[in-house]
Amino acid sequence: MEQIFLSVEYNGRRLNVWREDVHNYTRFFVTPLCVLDTSSVKCIQDKYSYENPNVFSFYIQLWDADAAGIVQLALKQKGIEVLPSDIIPLPMQMVRLSLNRNEKLSEITVDDRWRSYQGQPNGILFDLWIRNKDFCTEMVKDAKTDPETFLDRTKLYFEFTMFVGQEASRIINITGSTIMKSEFFAKLSNEYGDKNAGIVYLQSDDMNKLAREIYRNTAFHDQQTDNYITSKDENEIIKELLNEIKGENILSSQLKLDEWKSVFWNDIFSKPDLQTTYLNDILTFDADKNHFKYEETNDQNFIGDLETQYGKETVKSKQGKVGFIYGLIGGSASGSSETGSNENNVFINKTQIGNFTYFNKDELQNYLDIQKAMVKWTGEKFEPKELALQRINTKMMQTQGEIFYKRVITTKLATTQELPLQVGPKYMSNYSNSESPIFYEGKTQN
Incomplete structure (x- = not known):
């Protein structure tokens, strides 16, 4: 699919079409629609999430029968008869949502984890995590009443990967300077680390969170290649990284009173x-x-x-x-x-x-x-309940030249594409009786 076969006008926008001929079988792939379904927009409360209870939920429409029909008509005008079932969106493998803004929105957090598109649904449900409930409700109103301005301000993008069939590798190299890109590590170092030694105490869940965030920040900032690493390989890398950065196991009963200041706790009032x-x-x-x-x-x-x-x-x-x-x-x-x-x-x-x-x-x-x-009564006084902690040295980690190095072989190279979300059409194109060509000739892609 290195060449655009043709382009089609569809409801005020242009869709590119690629042709693939494999084993005497012809299929046509089309740019996904990426339309925000404003009728699906709502603000819900996620009772299972403590950190992100307010969820701005919506569907993105990637494909519909009308788009297939328009492409079918354009191909017919070129003398090609094809069934609508052989006209499908680009063969996306993994998809996610992103905010294409330089600054970070304090009120909005995007779940930017990749998810599989193997089921190829016409619409996908996405969530934004909103810090304030009232702001979440206001976003719903904006998206429904003025979706053009809403998308212009939020700059929501739909990202997807496609395999191009080439073998490639990816190098994950984590150093002392790399880990400082992790906001969580920076918080531990600046707010909890002992001023002299840089010692911080973490529970196992927080150690996993730290390893995962360090990896994802490294992968995000790595400009060597845009190869996609599978979830299985990603989890294995995080597990290996965790073994490298985790420190000495220690029980909370072994801590001195002043050492509790270096124990990270997500909610300070529950410490x-x-x-x-x-x-x-x-x-x-x-x-x-x-x-x-x-x-x-x-x-x-x-x-x-x-x-x-x-x-x-x-x-x-x-x-x-x-x-x-x-x-x-x-x-x-x-x-x-x-x-x-x-x-x-x-x-x-x-x-x-x-x-x-x-x-x-x-x-x-x-x-x-x-x-x-997290307290217990001993019969004489209250004491903290016993906790299994891991002690890490944030100062030492920052000075290390190489903390973790791994070369990952990927069997297929994935290219990542990014498309802005579109608003729903204000009118529907009707070419059923059109005698004039409704397509544009394709061109070679670099």
């Missing part, structure tokens, strides 16, 4: 050392009565310190969410008092004796379990 300090500050255990005495002043002071450090609005926005235990067990004592989120419907009985408030130990423990607090 075990912070929760442990909080509970030990506001609760005193009475073994004879099997309950905790609550220190309201300490609670208020602790919340004040959190608001000073992280911002009052940030702390307020976290209240009521699973994992946020601060300030939720306080308040006036009047029988039972609801604490935690409404979803959990958690109650802790409070007992008022004089000027002091008390909590039943078992009910408090149940509350902490439901809140998924």
